[in-house]
Every structure is written in structure tokens, then in C-alpha cells.
Amino acid sequence: MRDVAIIGVGMTKWGELWEKSLRSIFVETALLAFDDAGVDQIDSMYVGSMSSGIFVGQEHIASLLADYLGQVPVPSTRVESACTSGGLALRLGFMEVASGMSDVVLVSGVEKMTDCSGSEATYALGTAADQEYEGYHGITFPGLYALIARAHMEKYGTTREQMAMVAVKNHRNGAKNPLAQFQFEITVDSVLNSVMIADPLRILDCSPISDGAAAAIICPVEMARSMNKPIIKIIGTGHATDRIAISTRKDITWLEATYQAAKQAYAMADKKPEDINIFEVHDCFTIAEICVMEALGIVEKGKGGDAVEQGLTSLEGKIPVNPSGGLKSKGHPVGATGVAQVVEIVKQLRGEAGERQIKDARVAMAQNMGGSGGSTVVHIFERE
Amino acid sequence: MRDVAIIGVGMTKWGELWEKSLRSIFVETALLAFDDAGVDQIDSMYVGSMSSGIFVGQEHIASLLADYLGQVPVPSTRVESACTSGGLALRLGFMEVASGMSDVVLVSGVEKMTDCSGSEATYALGTAADQEYEGYHGITFPGLYALIARAHMEKYGTTREQMAMVAVKNHRNGAKNPLAQFQFEITVDSVLNSVMIADPLRILDCSPISDGAAAAIICPVEMARSMNKPIIKIIGTGHATDRIAISTRKDITWLEATYQAAKQAYAMADKKPEDINIFEVHDCFTIAEICVMEALGIVEKGKGGDAVEQGLTSLEGKIPVNPSGGLKSKGHPVGATGVAQVVEIVKQLRGEAGERQIKDARVAMAQNMGGSGGSTVVHIFERE
Numbered sequence: 001m002r003d004v005a006i007i008g009v010g011m012t013k014w015g016e017l018w019e020k021s022l023r024s025i026f027v028e029t030a031l032l033a034f035d036d037a038g039v040d041q042i043d044s045m046y047v048g049s050m051s052s053g054i055f056v057g058q059e060h061i062a063s064l065l066a067d068y069l070g071q072v073p074v075p076s077t078r079v080e081s082a083c084t085s086g087g088l089a090l091r092l093g094f095m096e097v098a099s100g101m102s103d104v105v106l107v108s109g110v111e112k113m114t115d116c117s118g119s120e121a122t123y124a125l126g127t128a129a130d131q132e133y134e135g136y137h138g139i140t141f142p143g144l145y146a147l148i149a150r151a152h153m154e155k156y157g158t159t160r161e162q163m164a165m166v167a168v169k170n171h172r173n174g175a176k177n178p179l180a181q182f183q184f185e186i187t188v189d190s191v192l193n194s195v196m197i198a199d200p201l202r203i204l205d206c207s208p209i210s211d212g213a214a215a216a217i218i219c220p221v222e223m224a225r226s227m228n229k230p231i232i233k234i235i236g237t238g239h240a241t242d243r244i245a246i247s248t249r250k251d252i253t254w255l256e257a258t259y260q261a262a263k264q265a266y267a268m269a270d271k272k273p274e275d276i277n278i279f280e281v282h283d284c285f286t287i288a289e290i291c292v293m294e295a296l297g298i299v300e301k302g303k304g305g306d307a308v309e310q311g312l313t314s315l316e317g318k319i320p321v322n323p324s325g326g327l328k329s330k331g332h333p334v335g336a337t338g339v340a341q342v343v344e345i346v347k348q349l350r351g352e353a354g355e356r357q358i359k360d361a362r363v364a365m366a367q368n369m370g371g372s373g374g375s376t377v378v379h380i381f382e383r384e
Numbered sequence: 385m386r387d388v389a390i391i392g393v394g395m396t397k398w399g400e401l402w403e404k405s406l407r408s409i410f411v412e413t414a415l416l417a418f419d420d421a422g423v424d425q426i427d428s429m430y431v432g433s434m435s436s437g438i439f440v441g442q443e444h445i446a447s448l449l450a451d452y453l454g455q456v457p458v459p460s461t462r463v464e465s466a467c468t469s470g471g472l473a474l475r476l477g478f479m480e481v482a483s484g485m486s487d488v489v490l491v492s493g494v495e496k497m498t499d500c501s502g503s504e505a506t507y508a509l510g511t512a513a514d515q516e517y518e519g520y521h522g523i524t525f526p527g528l529y530a531l532i533a534r535a536h537m538e539k540y541g542t543t544r545e546q547m548a549m550v551a552v553k554n555h556r557n558g559a560k561n562p563l564a565q566f567q568f569e570i571t572v573d574s575v576l577n578s579v580m581i582a583d584p585l586r587i588l589d590c591s592p593i594s595d596g597a598a599a600a601i602i603c604p605v606e607m608a609r610s611m612n613k614p615i616i617k618i619i620g621t622g623h624a625t626d627r628i629a630i631s632t633r634k635d636i637t638w639l640e641a642t643y644q645a646a647k648q649a650y651a652m653a654d655k656k657p658e659d660i661n662i663f664e665v666h667d668c669f670t671i672a673e674i675c676v677m678e679a680l681g682i683v684e685k686g687k688g689g690d691a692v693e694q695g696l697t698s699l700e701g702k703i704p705v706n707p708s709g710g711l712k713s714k715g716h717p718v719g720a721t722g723v724a725q726v727v728e729i730v731k732q733l734r735g736e737a738g739e740r741q742i743k744d745a746r747v748a749m750a751q752n753m754g755g756s757g758g759s760t761v762v763h764i765f766e767r768e
Contacts, residue, residue, distance in 0.1 A: 001483060021516065050444075053437045057519070059511040060434075060466035063758030066625040067632075073644040075623035076759065077472060080462045082444035088461060092476060099385060099483030127443040132405065135441070239459035241450040248451075260457045374447030375460065 001098040005224035006216050006232045006381070008037025009343040014212035014331035015181045022056050022112040023068045026213045030069050030108055033215035038227065042217070043102035044075045046093045048085030048109035049335035054124040056112050065110075082128035083284060085109060086214065086338025087368030087377030091237050093218055094379075103219055109340070110213035111333035121209050125334070128371035130245040142206055142285065144246055144372045146198035149287035152253045153200070155302065158290060160200055162305030164191035166286040167204050167328050169314050174325020176355040181210050181331030191286075205286040210331035214339035216346070232349050236269030236380035238262060244374040253302075257376040258295035258367060265365070266297075269380040273297040276380070277361040278348055279319065280341035282369035283326040292367055293321065296378075315356055323348060323356045338368035338377060349383040385482040389608035390600050390616045390765070392421025393727040398596035398715035399565045406440050406496040407452045413597035414453050414492055421601035422611065427486035428459045430477045432469030432493035433719035438508040440496050449494075466512035467668060469493060470598065470722025471752030471761030475621050477602055478763075487603055493724070494597035495717035505593050509718070512755035514629040526590055526669065528630055528756045530582035533671035536637045537584070540686030542674060544584055548575035549692045550670035551588050551712050557699060558709020560739040565594050565715030575670075589670040594715035598723035600730070616733050620653030620764035622646060628758040637686075641760040642679035642751060649749070650681075653764040657681040660764070661745040662732055663703065664725035666753040667710040676751055677705065680762075699740055707732060707740045722752035722761060733767040 010032025017025060026047075034040055045066060053059045066076035079088045086109030093107035113121055126135045129144060152158045168188055174180035191204040224231055240260035246252045266272060273296060281296070283289035290304030298319055299307045307313055313321035324330050324344035327337055345364040347353045362383050369376045394416025401409060410431075418424055429450060437443045450460035463472045470493030477491035497505055510519045513528060536542045552572055558564035575588040608615055624644035630636045650656065657680060665680070667673035674688030682703055683691045691697055697705035708714050708728035711721055729748040731737045746767050753760045 001485070023516075051437050053435050053508070053511050054443075056515070057507075057511055058515045059438075059464060059508075060513075060628065060755050060758060062465050063625050063628045063754060064514060067628045067758070071625075072627055073624040073641060076465075076625050077476070077623075078464045080443060080464055081446045081460075092461070095479060095483055095485060099479055099485075101385075101479060101483075123441075124437070124443075127437050127441055129444075130448060131440070131442045132407075239461075240457040241447050241455075241460050243456055244444065244447045244451045257457060370447060371444050374444060374451070 002100060003221035004094050004097045004218055004234045005221045006218050006342065006346050007224050007227065007229045008033045008217035009346045010036055010215040011179050011340055011343045013179045014210050014333060016114045017211040018114065022052060022058065022110060023064060025112060025211060026065050026110045027068050029213035030106060030215045033217050037217035039104055039217060042071060042074060042104045042106045044096055045071065045106040046089035047078045048089035048338060049078055049111055050080055050082050050085050051124045051127060056115050081375045082370035083334045084338055084368045084370035084375050084377050085335040087366065090339060090342060090379060091239055091377055094234050094237055097218055097220060103223060105218050106215060107218060107339060108213060108215040109336035109338055111335040112211050113209045113333060114211050133245045142198040142201050145285040145287055146201045147246065148252050148291065149200055152287060152290065155253055158305035160192065161188055162309050163205060163286040164188045165308045166283060166289045167191050169308065170283060170322050170326040170328040173315060173323050173356055174329025177325045177330060180325045180329050181208060182329045201285055207284045207327035207332035210333040212331055212333035212336050214336045214343050216339060216342050230350050231384035232346055233382050233384065234379055235382045236265035238264030238378040241375050242373055244371065246372050253291060255291050255295040255373040257373055258292055258369060261376040261378040262296045265378040265380050271363060271380055276363050276365045278323060278345065278358050278364040279321045280324060280344055281321055281367040283322060283328050284332060289321065296367060320358050323353065323358055341366035341368060345381050349381060386484060387605035388478050388481045388602055388618045389605045390602050390726065390730050391608050391611065391613045392417045392601035393730045394420055394599040395563050395724055395727045397563045398594050398717060400498045401595040402498065406436060406442065406494060407448060409496060409595060410449050410494045410597045411452050414490060414599045417599035417601050423488055423601060426455060426458060426488045426490045428480055429455065429490040430473040431462045432473035432722060433462055433495055434464055434466050434469050435508045435511060440499050465759045466754030467718045468722055468752045468754035468759050468761050469719040471750065474723060474726060474763060475623055475761055478618050478621055481602055481604060487607060489602050490599060491602060491723060492597060492599040493720035493722055495719040496595050497593045497717060498595050517629050526582040526585050529669040529671055530585045531630065532636050532675065533584055536671060536674065539637055542689035544576065545572055546689030546693050547589060547670040548572045550667060550673045551575050553692065553698050554667060554706050554710040554712040557707050557740055558713025561709045561714060564709045564713050565592060566713045585669055591668045591711035591716035594717040596715055596717035596720050598720045598727050600723060600726050614734050615768035616730055617766050617768065618763055619766045620649035622648030622762040625759050626757055628755065630756050637675060639675050639679040639757040641757055642676055642753060645760040645762040646680050649762040649764050655747060655764055660747050660749045662707060662729065662742050662748040663705045664708060664728055665705055665751040667706060667712050668716060673705065680751060704742050707737065707742055725750035725752060729765050733765060
């Protein structure tokens, strides 16, 4: 298999983009990646999108978006694995380039979530859970993560304040990200006094409903070299599943798919958690970031809350997590999130992350998760 | 890249399976493929499904189905490209095995279409068209293909009777297929007198709404040899897109994505149309089979109708098309169709196709198409 590099990334400001359609958001974003890479043609493309069918009544977006991007007749593939659709697009694009089947591949993600009502969006997001055994009995996604939060508090003594600190940190980072949906800081008090969604989770524990896209152009390392591009390699990839319904798991505080996917990626990259300078992880809810850190081996089991409280995961900390602002502050157009993590990592590894730049960053990890952890994709990147 | 073989296939009877859920249909089918291949574990899986979100309110089926198949934590990927989702699952599985990333991969497709009303199903299928420029203006899929049929009749003199003969032939074949949804013959008269759907297409020109799944197990050829399996190789793959809205195409009677995908597959396999003994193609409507034959180069442009009328494409003809009964008689659970074509081809190439067996078949092609031709996947197979 060939080594693969990322030669261009693109992202526009995320938010409630009432005036734009799915196709316009996507095309605008993909063209930024084309410009950044210095290419105007691709051999193949992947689009991650969770539920364009329910959100905007449009399936077959692989064909639609290849068309609107002016790339017909290139092969175009949509992948879906709930909120990890974007990470999966990167993994398959990597496989296609590494195998030698294609050279220049666009990997992207997009979701347009605000064209339907809040209750329709809640229904659409619920289709990532086991509908027959979870959804139809009335539980929503905040409800599932609230159960996980309660169990984590009970088992490990994680506090309500520690969860709030995840949101506070991510908003502090996101306030420095001009593409983030929410570019303002919040306090622990404001989290603790915000509207209750599913006890103990309040609205400021939850990532928002967002519109947005993200894109990256990948190619063989040798081609990137010949184009005089900074060499940012994909050195590890992992993908795993877990039981979908949380009632069927042995321990709901443990994200086994994240553990398994990370294990594969660490082995392929020949890296350990302490070799990683930056983590972009899936903080769909504050408790999720805590559980993910434990499953990735960044901290010991049960110690995620403490690490946040001690400031270890802040921009200045030993193990910066979510310098982009994470899903909480940057926004969470579900299919796009996994690719936006890559956009942030590429900017960081190139030294182009402005006020939120992590000094001397060379190795980074992206962890992108579907549903309540039923699927996870992990990638490791290295700047030569 | 490594050579890839198909070592097992599975399919249950298709139809209106009221008493079964998406997950039960899928698991039953996948286990048949496991049994046929003689494996009980896989390294990875792909599921093609067009719109499980709209049809049954369930996205994230890659995770759900890995779980219900007892294969957690294997990587599991859902791909979607409307009605070519199944073909795409095969293509990505092929890429994963060929690249060396995995050895034993399940490729599958599933759709449960009868849990919603007819108008909801029509809406769901319409999401394969350009919703903003086609769907919202009132056109449905039969309407799009009716426009194509009228143009083909006008341009090439294709007759109403010739289109009916496609359905008659496919029902004749399907009557010999114990897994087909409609196992009975029809006549040209019954097609011409059936209910009008979108002039000139009548209900017997249209493939049905179906529930069903199909599955195949693939692995490197060397592994298949060591297992003493009949060697059925995937020797060519092609994938292409076309403008999604038919109003934007130069000639609506010409399926450019099918032409492009076939060109890639022929080149990779080093075969010409006349080398192929069996074609399984995407006859979502009778006119579609005629246009597909022309784009694949089986017959000259405009001669598809004549070829059917002359009996060239019947089981006993020179170029048998859709021995399985095609989408028209076998059924069309959209995401499963592309994989069911492979099931038929493997049975034919093994000599296990019973009453519909094509003698001495050694090379076969599957052509699977999304929407009104906005995306197409083509594969060529050879029995050693």
C-alpha cells in the first residue's frame, strides 16, 4: 500500500445557514479544498452524510454533488455511519489512494440540519440509535448520554462541574476559531444554570444542530512531494463497531469501539497515546469527551473528569483536546464533523491555526464516533 | 492489487415480507452466505441501502447489522448511491480485499420498503432524483423514465410492444427463480392492458416495491483456492456518475454513466461485450433495460428494442439478459439489487441455476444503476 498525504482542506463558517442549500454549502467548501490543494480535477470522491434523506429529502447525494461540483463522470460514493460518516469518508478515500486505484481523491462531509423542525431533527438524530429497542420506547440522544453520564458519576465520582468544564474549555478554543458556530466563551455557572435537557445534561452540555461541510484532498505522498506541498501523512487508520443499544453493553461508561479503532490506528502508526500532540475528539455531549479520552488511553479509566479539571486538555495543557472548539463550540453538522477534525489537524500541523495554534505539533489524532458509540473511526496524522 | 474471488452467496425469497424486520431479513440472508462460503467470521463488512432512514426510521445500519450478525467489533460500512448502493458495496469490498487491508469481507444490500405507505415509498424513491429541480416540481420516478421512453420511441422507433417484451422475458425467467417476488409469466397483451402509471409506462413496465436482502463473501483468490472453492473472480470494476437531473443531459436516451462505468470494467477485465455470456442489468423500468443494453455496447444505439423482439436476450438467445428475472420479476428492494445480481451470476457460473441455467457460461457482467442513471456500477466476473 502507498503512503497517503493530505494536500488541501476546506471549510466555511458553520451555523444556521438558512440562506444556503446542502448543495451550495458543499460546493463552496469543496472548492476551497481544491484551491488549497492547487488541483481542479479529482479521480474520485467520497461524501459522508448521516441523513440527507430525512433532513432535506435528498438521497443519492454522491451523484448530485459530483454533478454540482462539475466533476461528472468521476466515481462518487456516499458513506453513512451516523455521526462518524465523515471519518469513514476519509478512511475509504485513504484506502482508495493507498491501494493504487486512484491518485487524487476528495473526502468530504456535509449535513444541512436546519431545514426541518427541531422535533424532526431530534427524530432524525434518533435514527442513529436502535430505533426498535431504544427510539420507539421514547429515548432521545441526550437521554442516552444522560444515562452514560449518570453511570460515570456513580462509578468514578465524575462531577457535574467537571462535565461543565469540557464545554467551557471547548468554547474557549472555539472563540478563537473564525469558522466556529459559537465564537464566545461560557462559564461553569452558565452551563450549570442552562436549560435542563436530560438530567444531568443541560443545553450547554450538548453540541448544537448545525449546517456545514468540510473537505480534504488526499493523494500519494510522492505526488504531494512533487507538488512541493507540506507533507502531512495519514499514518494510521482504525474502524470498529460496538453493540448499538447501550442496554446490551457490559459497561455503558466504556466506549469499546473507540478503544478498538484506536488500537488499530496506534498499531498501524506505531505510536502510543503519549506520542500524540493534538487530539480532535467527538464531544457530542460533554460526558462523551470524558469517556473518549479514557477509551483512547489518554488518561486512565475514570480519570477523564479529573484531567479536564486540572487543565491538562486545554490549549496550553499537556494533552490538548479539541483545539478547534470541538463539536460543542464549532458546531456539529453530523456528516461533516469527522472531516472538520481533519481540517483543524492539517491547519495545526501546518502552523496555520492562528490564536489557537499548538506549538511544535507534529502528530495528531482524530476520533469520530457514531450514535452512542456504536461505530468509531480513528486516524493518526504526522507532519514530516 | 490482489485478485479477488467470491466464495459464498446468500439470498432469501423477496416480496412483501410483512412479518420480518430489516434486521431479520438481513441476518437471515447474511448467514446463508456464511454457510455457502464455509466461514463464520469476517474481517469487515459493507451494506448497501438506499433509504433505511425514510423507509424504516433507521440510519446507522452498519453498526446495527454488524451487531445483530454477531460480528462486533468488525469495521462495518454503509454505502448509498440510490439503487446502485448494492453494486457500490461490492466495489468497496473488492477494493478492501484487493488492497490487502482485509481478507474475508461480507458485501451485502438490504431494503425494507413495505413498512410505509405507497405514497411514502414513492416519496422515498423520489429522493434519488434531483429533489429541488425534479421532485419538488412533481415528477416521480416512473415519470422520469416515461420521458426517456417517449424520447427513445421518437428517436429510434422503439415500439410500445418491444418495451412490453422486456417485461414478458423477465417474467418468463423469474418464473423459474424460486427466490423471485413474482414467479409467474405475463403476456404482451397483459402489459399493454395493465394500469397506466406514467404514459407510456404501465404498471407491468415497472419493477415492484419489495423487501429483501442479498449477500456475498469475498476473499483473495489464493485463499479461495486453499479452501477448495470454485474460483469465481471479480476481473473488472467500474463506477461513474452522470448529471443527476435528466433536463441537464444532452440526450436523455443515452446512459453516459453506464457507458463510462462499463468502459472502465471492460478495460480492467480486458474483455469486449461479445466475450460476456450473461448480463444482469438494471431493468427498473422496461425502457431502462433497452437503454442499458445500448450503453453497455451489447447492441447498437437505438437497437435495444429490436434485440428484445428478436429474442436475442432470452435465456436461449445469443446474449441472455437478466436470467434471474431482473428487477421486474425478481423484485427490487433497492439497496439489495446490485448484490442480488452477483448472487445470480455466481449461481450461473457455478452451474447451479436450475431451470434457468445458461449453458457453458464463463464470463458475466452486472450493471447496477442509481436514480435515472446519475450513478452506475459495473462488474465483470469470470469462472476459472
